[in-house]
Amino acid sequence: MVIGGDAAGMSAASQARRRRPDDLRIVAFEKGQHVSYSACGIPYLVAGDVGTSDDLVARTPEAFRRLDIDVRLGSEVVAISLDERTVTVRAPDRTYDEPFDQLVIATGGVPARPDVPGADAAGIHGVQTLEDGIRILSFLERHHPRRAVVVGAGYIGLEMAEAMIRRGLEVALIDAADQPMRTLDPDMASLVADALRGLGVDLRLSCPLEGFDVSGGRVTGVRTAEGTLPADIVILGLGTRPNSALAADAGITVGATGGITVDRRLRTSADGVWAAGDCVEVFHLISQRPAAVALGTHANKQGRAAGINIGGGYATFPGVLGTAVSKICAYEVARTGLSTTEAATAGFATFATVTESTTRAGYYPGAVPITTKIIAERTTGRLLGAQIVGQEGAAKRIDALAVALWHGMTVEEMTGLDLSYAPPFAPVWDPVLITARKAAEKLATLKP
Amino acid sequence: MVIGGDAAGMSAASQARRRRPDDLRIVAFEKGQHVSYSACGIPYLVAGDVGTSDDLVARTPEAFRRLDIDVRLGSEVVAISLDERTVTVRAPDRTYDEPFDQLVIATGGVPARPDVPGADAAGIHGVQTLEDGIRILSFLERHHPRRAVVVGAGYIGLEMAEAMIRRGLEVALIDAADQPMRTLDPDMASLVADALRGLGVDLRLSCPLEGFDVSGGRVTGVRTAEGTLPADIVILGLGTRPNSALAADAGITVGATGGITVDRRLRTSADGVWAAGDCVEVFHLISQRPAAVALGTHANKQGRAAGINIGGGYATFPGVLGTAVSKICAYEVARTGLSTTEAATAGFATFATVTESTTRAGYYPGAVPITTKIIAERTTGRLLGAQIVGQEGAAKRIDALAVALWHGMTVEEMTGLDLSYAPPFAPVWDPVLITARKAAEKLATLKP
Known part of the structure; x- marks a missing residue:
């Protein structure tokens, strides 16, 4: 049984169905009228970039029903009883209890x-x-x-x-x-x-x-x-906090961030109860602390892992780096890891390097500015975070930095990375490498 | 002293000068009439994308001379004597010997x-x-x-x-x-x-x-x-082979690939003789074998490392993954690591996964096709190589794959990577993650 019909909940339902095509009854309760849509697409819908709201829907309730997933719209779960293993559902016409063996809580976030x-x-x-x-x-x-x-x-x-x-x-x-x-x-x-x-x-x-x-x-x-x-x-646009009240009321452990506590397999503190998406607390791989990060990409990964686990497989969600990207007209903005302030809060002594470069070889048409910042640990030179602001083609470079961060690379090691180069794609030293190189040079001059 | 005035040679000269501003005499011999230009830019010069050939020149001979680097154009080094520690130079007007303490061979490639x-x-x-x-x-x-x-x-x-x-x-x-x-x-x-x-x-x-x-x-x-x-x-466009005859004639070791043998610090077999750029043999980090790869990005990194070492610092070139990218009109092509054939030659049993996706969220304007291929080791699931063919915004994704490859990630580990997502930049599952996920699913079904 799934509470919440967006990315996390419906990914879990789909994966569980895929692994157990016949012997599992799956019910998904969604308090709204839509399931499985891209909330991240709403600004583009409003801007007029997207034809209609239907274009944001990845899969309709009917499509899920064809997979034998019983989607119930307008149905809000108002209570979970762990003792009786039931949920209480407020539907348009009535309120009723529904039993479960396994439960996925995917209640998302509460907007401030x-x-x-x-x-x-x-x-x-x-x-x-x-x-x-x-x-x-x-x-x-x-x-x-x-x-x-x-x-x-x-x-x-x-x-x-x-x-x-x-x-x-x-x-x-x-x-x-x-x-x-x-x-x-x-x-x-x-x-x-x-x-x-x-x-x-x-x-x-x-x-x-x-x-x-x-x-x-x-x-x-x-x-x-x-x-x-x-x-x-x-x-x-004041952000959201994890929608964990339903879980907390049922006695399921909620962390200091307000997110439901889950392990790497998305298990909550209650047997047979899983949670995924914006309502959970994740592990931040760099700060090594719990964090609440509301992002569709995590919700999808978590829902998939929970669904595989419910389906009898083995899958984990290893944690987050805090990677994010956004576009404001011609400007692209991206970040991963810890900012300088976040790094200080997490107890790191840091130094930072900022470089200006271009997205393509300087002489190639369409070369536009890119500003890249690397935040690294002062004593070791280990990458802690990176930020990019630039124009077309700038921001997706954050992914190479995110993978470097994932592996705890030092800025010095990063200077050797074999990144792609051709004039339409980068200067001969990619902005990522230029910044790593400057950071390594700076590190060599720092005193303890 | 530097033989060859392009990327590798002039990077070495600049770095050495930077670290030893006063006490090092630097002479660079270039048989042609230009130094320090982007050979990779020539197709774009010919296509008309670049104003004039001067735009491809990163730094003129005069600019190097202002750094007290004695650039001699039209000057071909025709022999190296390790015993006498001289090179023989054929200049427009005369042939003469010039002594050296430290020598950088950056003779580039010979076109087939x-x-x-x-x-x-x-x-x-x-x-x-x-x-x-x-x-x-x-x-x-x-x-x-x-x-x-x-x-x-x-x-x-x-x-x-x-x-x-x-x-x-x-x-x-x-x-x-x-x-x-x-x-x-x-x-x-x-x-x-x-x-x-x-x-x-x-x-x-x-x-x-x-x-x-x-x-x-x-x-x-x-x-x-x-x-x-x-x-x-x-x-x-038949490719090049390393221009190592001058070195070989002097008794400097040349490898089976035809490239000059160098260690991680770019030292050749001869004391005080360094080599960098298309004329050297590099270490391929995945095949674990020597390779000759003619690429400006390597030449720059190697020249820089050699120059730092000559200048009294410590720098290395760790090896290559074989990352490359190219643009053919609207099409972008990228690769890293080993192809299926190269992996077989290197002794790996492989499997591969190909996926079709889009560069942006499907509903976002400008979403174009991207085909991503992952080649992985059959027994371990370790990434061995990746290839991308797509349209605008597709190819630079190879960098995230290259960093994953650098660290020997398995396709299963890769599914957890925290890559950036927003509708203008990727579907909620980035094509890299989709391909890793499909590869991990395939791996689970493979028999030994």
């Missing part, structure tokens, strides 16, 4: 909602579920808003700010922090801030939200420390 | 010239030095050829075929092998063959060169096993 006056007004939208995306589109079409305020300058906030700009709205983006994308170092984040401003976004940092002005039930302004910003639509 | 009738005719061009590129451009401008035949379907041959197509010529491309790019597996090479034909190239495989028709000293046709192809210009 600001605790300020007016937060329930019409025109204020979260961006979490496909329903949210459809609601935003419908609001745009019905009300033709002219001014948008996006609250929160993380990945989703930035992507939504871009979407609104591209739809022709005036956009203000506010954040309480003094930089966008808090997972980047301040110097790299300032490149992102410049890019946002260049795009026409009215970016206001160190500018906490204080409330909303509401008229006739609908939002008309966003009150901030810097005064009120008029708004016809507000988008909330 | 076909031993067939007519091979010396005008209109038949190699593509090795910047002079070659300038000669081709000048020939195109003076003679306005209509029909080009490219001999050899390796990286250079393909890039030159594209350049000629883009200049509006009719292009035939012949190769004695039954596939283009012999470093790819046949199935992946056939995608490249399709792409070439789609581009309008008359690709003729299993079609050995037999000779040239010459009229008035100029080439008019290429004789092949399939008859004569009319040609107003011929481009030779």
